[in-house]
Amino acid sequence: MTPFLRKVVELIQENPEGIRIVRRVSSEDVPQVPDEEGTSGEMMLVPEPGRAQFGVFPVEPIDEPNQFTYFIDGIQHSQLLYYQETQQYGILPVVYGYVSAMVLRRDGERHLHPDTHEVQEALYLPLKAVDKRIFTRHRIEVHDILEERELAKTPFATMLARAGATVARIRDQLERKMALDWISRQSPADKAWLVVDGSIADLMRQLNERKLVRVVGVSKSHRTSYLNINEMLKVFSMPARHRSSIFRLRRGYQTEEVHSWYLRLRWQEGASPTYGLVRVEIPVISEPSEAQEIADKVSSWLLQETRPLSLPDPRYDRLIYPFRMCEQHLRSRAPSEAVMRSALERAAV
16 A cells, blocks of 8 residues: 555544545546547648659668667556535545656667656546545645535536546646656757657756757547648558658647648558557757758657557557557556555545
8 A cells, every 4th residue: 555545544444524535436437538520720831852732751760879778658547436425516436547658768779767757646536525624734736626616516427527528638647747847858969759658748848948859759549630631631641650741730829839740650451540650759850851860860750669469459559569668568567456445445434
């Protein structure tokens, strides 16, 4: 049992009024992140020498050694621990959220090793509906999941979904913090590159100053489309070891400080259009020829990261192996289901 869970057990034992411990969770009570609906963004084509229109191009092997040295990924876990009965708002869920992230480092012999590792544990609940001083006394970190105006009209299931979404947001913040810490330690002479699981657009917005940073974002999800129908058809028909044209992302009136392109890591006949497909992001590069060179170089390095396969993970077609190593390491350190059950049984004594 983690020190945080011990504090939660003490809180329940000392303040049992209205608390109902959940020993058996139904499938309806799992605080999962709600599925994100597909949305549309916009893009501005980035000119590449000799390529006037949007297209797809083969990624040729390069002689330069792979410079990917650091990788950041994280995990999250949410579980309904207990619910609080209140006269004014009825039943309120109290969710335990475990978030962890790590930096994986590759040494000169190409071996991967843990570099830094951070964990955040907290309870997630409608904090404005309870006495938060109880949590303060027990030094328990809490995150509010609802605005006060939402308390009376939000059903239990929606509260659970909101808790899951909040845990996911905290994980994103932790990964972004670790990436910013890494960037702050880099000097202009450093040649190492950092690869981040997901978009780096938010990361670029948080930089205090605009400077050259060797950071790559790899997005495995394609729920937001930045291309028109014909452009997306070219991407979905793209063979393995090909990339699309470079483009710049736009969301509403905001133009992101990243260049992006699609890359097909692998392909097999009969697969879905997104099989092996990732979207890559790098910080904006002003010189078109340099942007093209970096895009080809980064694409070639990412293709090298597809071996060994990330099986048995169901995302193996898009999950590069260093990210799988991050997730395996983090899961091995996270509290198991048995530990969670033990904490609940001890709280009920």
